[in-house]
Amino acid sequence: MKALLGSFRPGSKNSELSPLQFFGKHGISVAFVLCVVIFSLATDRFLSADNFFTVVMQASIIGTIALGVTFVVIGGNLDLSVGSLLSFATVLVVDLHDKVGPGTAIILMFVFTLLIGAVNGYLIGYLRLNSLIVTLGMLSAIQGITLVYSGGKNVDISDQENTWFAFFGREEFLGIPIPALIFIVLGIALQIVLLKSGFGRKIFAIGGNGTAALFSGLRRNRLVFSTYLLSAFTTGCAALILGSRVMGSQNNVGEGYELLVLAGVILGGTSLLGGSGSIIRTVIGVLILAMIQNGLLLLGYPYYTQWLVTWVVIIVAVWLDIAAKRGKLLSTY
Amino acid sequence: MNRIVDLIKKQPIWIFVLVCIVFFSVSSPYFFDLNNFSNILVQASTIGLIALGMTFVMINGNIDLSVGATVALAASLAVGLQSELGIIGAVAVGLMSGIMIGALNGIIAWKTGVDAFIVTLGAMIGVRGLVFIYTDEQSFYAYDLAYSDFGASEIFSIPVLALIFILLTIVAHLILKYTIHGRNVFAVGGNRVAAKEAGIRVGPHMLINFILVGFLAALSGILLSTQMGASTPNLGRNYELWTITAVVLGGTRLTGGFGSIIGTLGGVLAIAILRNGMNLLQVPSFYVLIILGSILIIVLFIDKRFAEQQGQGVGA
Amino acid sequence: MKVQISSIRTIRSFGKTSLIAGSLALGLSSMAQAETFRIGITQNNVGVDSYQTTYEQAFEEAAEAADNVDAVVLDAGGDVARQISQVRDLIQQQVDVIIIWPTDGQAVVPAVKRAKDAGIPVVVTNSNIAEAGQPLIASFSGPNNIQQGAYAAEMMCDQLGGKGDIVQITGQPGYTTAIERQKGFEDRLPEVCPDVTILDSQPGDWNREKAQRTMEGFLTRYDNIDGVYAADDNMGVGALNAAKSEDRADEIIFIGATNFAVGYEAMERGEYHGSVYQSPAEDARNALNIAIAVAKGEEVEKMSYFDTPKITRENMDEFEKPVF
Numbered sequence: 027m028k029a030l031l032g033s034f035r036p037g038s039k040n041s042e043l044s045p046l047q048f049f050g051k052h053g054i055s056v057a058f059v060l061c062v063v064i065f066s067l068a069t070d071r072f073l074s075a076d077n078f079f080t081v082v083m084q085a086s087i088i089g090t091i092a093l094g095v096t097f098v099v100i101g102g103n104l105d106l107s108v109g110s111l112l113s114f115a116t117v118l119v120v121d122l123h124d125k126v127g128p129g130t131a132i133i134l135m136f137v138f139t140l141l142i143g144a145v146n147g148y149l150i151g152y153l154r155l156n157s158l159i160v161t162l163g164m165l166s167a168i169q170g171i172t173l174v175y176s177g178g179k180n181v182d183i184s185d186q187e188n189t190w191f192a193f194f195g196r197e198e199f200l201g202i203p204i205p206a207l208i209f210i211v212l213g214i215a216l217q218i219v220l221l222k223s224g225f226g227r228k229i230f231a232i233g234g235n236g237t238a239a240l241f242s243g244l245r246r247n248r249l250v251f252s253t254y255l256l257s258a259f260t261t262g263c264a265a266l267i268l269g270s271r272v273m274g275s276q277n278n279v280g281e282g283y284e285l286l287v288l289a290g291v292i293l294g295g296t297s298l299l300g301g302s303g304s305i306i307r308t309v310i311g312v313l314i315l316a317m318i319q320n321g322l323l324l325l326g327y328p329y330y331t332q333w334l335v336t337w338v339v340i341i342v343a344v345w346l347d348i349a350a351k352r353g354k355l356l357s358t359y
Numbered sequence: 360m361n362r363i364v365d366l367i368k369k370q371p372i373w374i375f376v377l378v379c380i381v382f383f384s385v386s387s388p389y390f391f392d393l394n395n396f397s398n399i400l401v402q403a404s405t406i407g408l409i410a411l412g413m414t415f416v417m418i419n420g421n422i423d424l425s426v427g428a429t430v431a432l433a434a435s436l437a438v439g440l441q442s443e444l445g446i447i448g449a450v451a452v453g454l455m456s457g458i459m460i461g462a463l464n465g466i467i468a469w470k471t472g473v474d475a476f477i478v479t480l481g482a483m484i485g486v487r488g489l490v491f492i493y494t495d496e497q498s499f500y501a502y503d504l505a506y507s508d509f510g511a512s513e514i515f516s517i518p519v520l521a522l523i524f525i526l527l528t529i530v531a532h533l534i535l536k537y538t539i540h541g542r543n544v545f546a547v548g549g550n551r552v553a554a555k556e557a558g559i560r561v562g563p564h565m566l567i568n569f570i571l572v573g574f575l576a577a578l579s580g581i582l583l584s585t586q587m588g589a590s591t592p593n594l595g596r597n598y599e600l601w602t603i604t605a606v607v608l609g610g611t612r613l614t615g616g617f618g619s620i621i622g623t624l625g626g627v628l629a630i631a632i633l634r635n636g637m638n639l640l641q642v643p644s645f646y647v648l649i650i651l652g653s654i655l656i657i658v659l660f661i662d663k664r665f666a667e668q669q670g671q672g673v674g675a
Numbered sequence: 676m677k678v679q680i681s682s683i684r685t686i687r688s689f690g691k692t693s694l695i696a697g698s699l700a701l702g703l704s705s706m707a708q709a710e711t712f713r714i715g716i717t718q719n720n721v722g723v724d725s726y727q728t729t730y731e732q733a734f735e736e737a738a739e740a741a742d743n744v745d746a747v748v749l750d751a752g753g754d755v756a757r758q759i760s761q762v763r764d765l766i767q768q769q770v771d772v773i774i775i776w777p778t779d780g781q782a783v784v785p786a787v788k789r790a791k792d793a794g795i796p797v798v799v800t801n802s803n804i805a806e807a808g809q810p811l812i813a814s815f816s817g818p819n820n821i822q823q824g825a826y827a828a829e830m831m832c833d834q835l836g837g838k839g840d841i842v843q844i845t846g847q848p849g850y851t852t853a854i855e856r857q858k859g860f861e862d863r864l865p866e867v868c869p870d871v872t873i874l875d876s877q878p879g880d881w882n883r884e885k886a887q888r889t890m891e892g893f894l895t896r897y898d899n900i901d902g903v904y905a906a907d908d909n910m911g912v913g914a915l916n917a918a919k920s921e922d923r924a925d926e927i928i929f930i931g932a933t934n935f936a937v938g939y940e941a942m943e944r945g946e947y948h949g950s951v952y953q954s955p956a957e958d959a960r961n962a963l964n965i966a967i968a969v970a971k972g973e974e975v976e977k978m979s980y981f982d983t984p985k986i987t988r989e990n991m992d993e994f995e996k997p998v999f
Contacts, residue, residue, distance in 0.1 A: 106600075149656060155663060156607075156613055158603075158613060159604070159607050159655060159659050160656055160659065162655065163604075163652040163654075163656040164652060165600075165652070166652035167652030167656075168652075169648050170645050171649060285480065285483070299474075328492075331488065331492070333484045333485055334492075336481070337481040337482060337484055337488070338485070340477065341477070341481045344471075344473045344477050345471040348472055352472070356470050356471070356472075357472030358472075
């Protein structure tokens, strides 16, 4: 597939943008605005502060995970294990809450979640196994581990009213729900890391054309390893939100999240070949998906119509993106 | 003897299949039994049929994530339309739906140049939406018992479903190994640009393979629905993941250019035998998940070592 | 007999390592075949919620306590195709009775037929199979879900005082229990309370987080919601969570079914108003007893319902808090 990329003609270097290039560069923002306008015109309930925060809230769990996964994908790999890992982390933190108290529970949850991230990172970074298959295997194994840990039972926090654990999913700061705040703050922080730090630049380099990254093997291994730690970390943060919101957890709570996360990342224009991508665009991608879901439900369509719209939106968005890069709407082979 | 050693080196998954057979035969008195073997073949046929098509697509360097949703679409149409079109007509529409989804994926991947992973990820979400719209979230039941009788029928005491699977496996093997299309599958997967320069029409070629996997996914869904005499809108969830797993276990590289139907058959049987054997041994379902996941990663690791020894390069 | 059961347990706990113990146990079992019933069960999706897990444990305990039962316990993981494979595997092992907890009411019918054709009687547990399969089964053992839906309608009516707008969160689409609870509720409601309107129904898939999101959607869409009926308490508590975060819980009546511990606790706090008490242990024991009776060739009732009474704030002292 890398060969394929090489066959694309680079876009013209004129500073004047053709319409195609404009859409390629700003397409995601245009789609975002388009979504807002269409839904606002269709239903007066859409454009309210309340509903806006509902959308951001509902996007915050998938979105927070997507922040970490964006690093993985820019590094040229995939992570399909995040859905199972979310279930694992949520069950763990909720179950431990009553046993050891919220503070220790959160620490232990992050320790074990990062440990699993490290296993992913070791297998893919150091042993250089294929990331799709490794994380597919981990998806199954982590689900099993979660079930063995909980014995297949739901876990619950008994005293829901008087625990500061409620902070992550149920409280507000200056009128902004904390889940939305976690998502936004983490997004800004990671965007800065990605663009301004040496670490961020190196992630771009290892994901870009392999030979261009003239790192010693060891450094490359370590960088890939660290992207998986990062996606495990953001998954842990999402588990805090989810666990606190529900104050309980089923063992399969994160089932299918891996693909929604990936859909958000892809919609944000991050290339699966690695080497390009942006946190802000991932955030917009996830928000578009959440808006489609929210808007269609407000309009009274059954929940599954959002899947059809998502299908069209993903393909059109990615198509425009790469069409702009090659300067032609249709592919040449 | 050398040939056998050679074969084993090329197809390490078959060693694993043999080990599994020996292990389960010793540990369960119900395992080593002709009836059980035909059970395993029927159980393997669902993922197996899809995996045949997936092998072509993956050697091409593509992937198809929409097969699970296609399974549900074809099964729902083939069962749901029976009252209006009769069994033959409904099955034909079901098979056609698979061909259409495959063609749509293929044309989008070809004309837009969007990576097949993304094209079919979109389709996986969207086609499931089509299924829910068509079925209105309901399961359908085949009122004509001839439909489910077919799923249970046997020829020479071998289940028809198993026979269909074996037959199509042989056909797929012959096509991949001995036809021009088969050779082109490897050429396109090995180096797309070189294949194009050599005069292969890469786009239409890939389109045919997407149609093939769409058709086989539909067939698999319909045959599955004959086993149930019914269809459910959630049918086929995660089948894409198990299919890809089986194909990769069978030695096909995700980067394309390398793979075989014999290997895929081994991968499919490995999963089916593991599941069947663990059922017979009553391994708790929670542990089954852990065992399957771990085995997948271990086989991938071993396969990579084999490949590196033979200088076939890194399959990353 | 105890020896045999405990060594099978050993295989289960060590997975595939204890080869010798395995063949030993199986040797013993064939010797003792005459007086022992082999009963195979394929469950729907253990681990998806606590009810099913508690059921499995209760079933295994009951099977162990009965000295004439050798149980083969399987789980379909919610996948219809896998459940059909498991029925095949159970037929292959020639068990005396198959208990099936259907993943789907329609789709397992031919598998049940296959078992019957092989001379193995089938007991359906917890959630019934479709009409077409009824002549094929020896018995259905479980709750009367239509009745439960009707109970919920009556409680909703009582609590609302006969008037109001409500929303419904249903179980997983296509699943018989979900269909029956919805039908029972929707049929009974206009009979007892013609002035209560159902504004909207959406599935919560038996999942608390999904139900919470569904309820958030309802709250945005409808300015006035007087009541919520959720097809189980797990989802009902999800709906309660959503309403609480919007500060609208006080104005809403919450009625569920299958009383979970979280629902029981919410009822104690006065936030949750009614549910249907259904014990997974009783469900499991009922199924096993019916299966043993069938294996012995005794007459059994075709519909063997166990009692699932209403539970509200007023009478909740009479019930123990559910363990799940």
